Amino acid sequence: MLFIIAISTFICITLGVVGLYWALFRPASAATERLKQMQDGGSVATVSVTLTEESTQVADLAERIASPLNRLVPPSAIEARKIQKQLMQAGFRGENAPLIYRALQLISLVFFPSAVAFACALMGRSISNAMLFILFAFVIGFFLPRFLLARLIKARQQRVRWGLADALDLMVVSIEAGLGLNAAMMRISEELKTVHPDISNEFELANLEIRVGRERDEALRNLAERTGVDDLRSLVAMLIQADRFGTSIARAVRVFSDSLRTKRRQRAEQAAQKAAVKLLFPLACFLFPTLFIAILGPAALNLIDTLGNV
Secondary structure, three states: OOHHHHHHHHHHHHHHHHHHHHHHOOOHHHHHHHHHHOOOOHHHHHHHHHHHHHHHHHHHHHHHHHHHHHHHHOOOOHHHHHHHHHHHHHHHOOOOHHHHHHHHHHHHHHHHHHHHHOOOHOOOOOHHHHHHHHHHHHHHHHHHHHHHHHHHHHHHHHHHHHHHHHHHHHHHHHHHHHOOOOHHHHHHHHOOOOHHHHHHHHHHHHHHHHHHHOOOHHHHHHHHHHHHOHHHHHHHHHHHHHHHHOOOOOHHHHHHHHHHHHHHHHHHHHHHHHHHHOOOHHHHHHHHHHHHHHHHHHHHHHHHHHHOOO
């Protein structure tokens, strides 16, 4: 009972300190950050150049480390294409991205079991007892890079979904103002670069593919393939169909934008309905035991004293 009370008190104090720190040192909102970037344009440009140089140096170092490892265990052609597609959906389009990711997988497979084996050797555990921990570390090292990559893909796809509605509204306004589809895509990439950089970069890359001579249908399909978002695939299919049959693109995009906003509202309602179910687990694990201890703790202590005296 005393141990449970101590653990509950520690959790309450920790949560209180975290809440106080968040209230005092919470980050500024996205609008404030964008206004600050607009005011300090020169400094932001200098910082971006410095970060680009540092990222290039890191990529060169990772490539030198990754090359010998990939020579030892080369991936198959199907696996290489799959990894390259997943990295593109996560936002890594560099030529060395699959090579670096493959090296990180191999390093993860070696590092975690080696660290666990070294720790077991320091603690003096036998081989039979350490094999289970080493096998568990090997499984973690095998699935951890894939799990992190899947999380990055999911986060980027979510950002693309958030920016797609604004991009469609801007596309409707641009096309109705007299711009063509290519010019409207370029306007989207320029106007949404600060607010939604992911969707802006994708439209800019698609427009660049069209400029270098690639067919518009192929460039739009590549746009949907690079993101892996179902809503964007539907938009691309609608644009290709409207362009092929000569129908009004502005009207089609407006109808699609209305349906997309309805779908977003339905997703928000679905997430709100799921929130009550998701709160049951933390409530049952953290809040209810603390309440039981606070309410029934004194009565339990008095009962223990009474029974002890009897």
